[in-house]
Amino acid sequence: MTAKRILIVEDEKPIRDLVAFGLRRAGYEVSEAEDCRSARASLVDQRPDLMLVDWMLPDMSGLELTRSLKRDKETEDIPVIMLTARAEEQDKVGGLEGGADDYVTKPFSPRELLARIQAVMRRASPAGGEDVLEFEGLRLDDSSHRVSAGDAEVALGPTEYRLLHFFMTHPERVFGRGQLLDRVWGGNTYVEERTVDVHIRRLRRALEPFALDRLVQTVRGSGYRFSAREG
Amino acid sequence: MTAKRILIVEDEKPIRDLVAFGLRRAGYEVSEAEDCRSARASLVDQRPDLMLVDWMLPDMSGLELTRSLKRDKETEDIPVIMLTARAEEQDKVGGLEGGADDYVTKPFSPRELLARIQAVMRRASPAGGEDVLEFEGLRLDDSSHRVSAGDAEVALGPTEYRLLHFFMTHPERVFGRGQLLDRVWGGNTYVEERTVDVHIRRLRRALEPFALDRLVQTVRGSGYRFSAREG
DNA sequence: CCCGGATGTGACAGAACGGTGACGGACCCT
């Protein structure tokens, strides 16, 4: 279906931004919360596929949050990875006891975090949830983050992947550059609108060997559209 | 048409009451929420036509709420106006980028607020209509930005597209060149009135292959009209 | 039937727009 959604619950904005940025780059849909309260609010409509929870939070300890999530039948299936400072490492056992599926010690490398996330998700969704989008012979498997045309693999960078994913979930519709920045890059990034053009170019180039670049269409004066129909 | 529904999301009761009072007097149907959570609840059954969202809210920032609304296909079409204190004005860009359609700085005059509301609503829903307009076999799908006659695509330039869109939403009515400049080109552009003639010509030419140019009619001495009836 | 204003129409030059290659920087891996 859609890209995997991750909810970050972390009160320190720098860290939160950093992690969010990295995860978005890796192709995840990221939402953020700085305390347990807003985390719960996001839970309602976001239904994240995974949560990253800081150990120490202002209003309630992250551990508390995790415990209560795991007690609730609605939310018990959402995997939780806890973020903990090294000094708190001794509480590791407590973290797992609280119901967290894994934990990561700060400071951590993005690579490590990604690896944990993928591992936990793989464990959580037995036999892979088959999120496969298909369009004109173009296949995008969201669970494995792979794109293929026919039986050949299409190599895409993270941004191109997200762009294509967005297009495939919103076909036949025109999006302005601003809208794409909003919805593919994320609402709080500021980049030139022309940057969109460049990534469109890169996506097209990747699709070119399969004559699928025609799916990415320019609507002069308005934006871009993903469609099978020519025009 | 029923009264337009407006949902106010604002935690300070005095302000909320004031605004609600003013809007009700202006003929709107108003519901209120004091945090994002109850706002979401109202969203489900109220389906407001527009939302006023305070920038700072207790559980989740209004900006966050706006962003998440704009990300959700169900709610992305609801126009949002953000209310912000003067001190937060610097975040204006952030607010608009977050997906808000407009913003108003506190303190604001009722007159200003009403003007913004009307402007945003007009922008968002042209006569509260369908996304796809149809007229005498001519189809204009605004979301995909396509125009077709029968099963053939009609190629239009940006201005011709806007012109046709305007005509199709206002059929059977005569518009002077000045009015068309105002409403299709935009109020603050100044261009020779004869320019309208040229674009009428271009639109007609595009419709000609389908014998639909007859829909664009000249009313000598007054302007143009879009109509199926001849004469 | 003739006249004058209104409208149709083709041409054109400048502006706007989008495509594209290149570049420097950030980040990560080895």
Place this chain on the structure above:
DNA sequence: AGGGTCCGTCACCGTTCTGTCACATCCGGG
């Protein structure tokens, strides 16, 4: 430290669009 990948920005270029003009044509009134 070195190499690689990805990203955002820029400058340049061809294409398309746009507004204006000049001239042709049309229309109604006298």
